[in-house]
């Protein structure tokens with residue numbers, strides 16, 4: 001059994017969101033500790049080139065984000081998105097990690113990759129930062145994969161929140177299919193029942209209190225068949241661990257085994273996979289959830 005390649009950068013520890021913020025540097029430190037405990041070496045992420053980010057976000061937006069970065073202290077980007085002097089470089093490494101992972105998987109260096117990055121990305125719309133997200137890391141990776149010859153990309157998002165940014169982008173880009181399970185209603189409010197476009201967007205909203213059995217049924221009955229029918233060249237995963245029962249930001253009732261189960265099921269359908277960290281705000285649940293996810297990604 002071989003575990004996935006891990007892509008990360010210590011700059012993610014310097015993206016400071018201020019006291020009491022759930023999307024905190026300790027999230028990444030917890031995962032770096034996990035990789036140490038598992039004896040897993042990590043690959044140092046490069047910075048994303050501006051042109052890679054610009055496939056998803058207009059240049060004027062990228063420049064506005066850069067200009068909003070503080071020289072010292074903290075800057076409020078939106079209601080709950082905070083930037084510090086270390087944020088810009090962390091954001092470049094977050095997107096860069098995903099692009100490097102995509103390159104390595106498509107080149108056959110590994111079949112599976114996990115990107116331990118922050119800030120997260122799936123709420124970032126083309127011209128709007130929100131929900132702790134500045135650049136849409138997973139979608140930047142999907143479009144990077146297309147430039148390298150992969151034609152059809154599926155993004156499966158099991159973060160407890162709907163990835164509104166990825167949803168919007170999937171409607172605008174051909175051959176990227178966004179499939180999301182999420183608690184609904186919940187922040188950001190999008191992705192409700194019936195909100196779907198064939199082979200572009202499949203939203204599977206789940207009620208408060210959704211447990212392991214109902215979560216797995218949603219995948220077996222809806223997500224897995226849709227993924228199989230689409231037949232992507234590459235699977236990308238928006239891996240959030242905030243649907244865990246102990247997470248403070250949501251009310252779903254998953255346990256760590258569910259993350260291994262869903263990951264294994266997805267990779268059985270699409271063997272080449274790049275997974276990208278999104279949410280997960282209870283540190284022990286994040287750690288055990290990522291450990292389970294890595295087991296599911298193992299080949």
Ligand SMILES: [Zn+2]
Nearest residue numbers: 159161242279
């Ligand atoms: Zn989330």
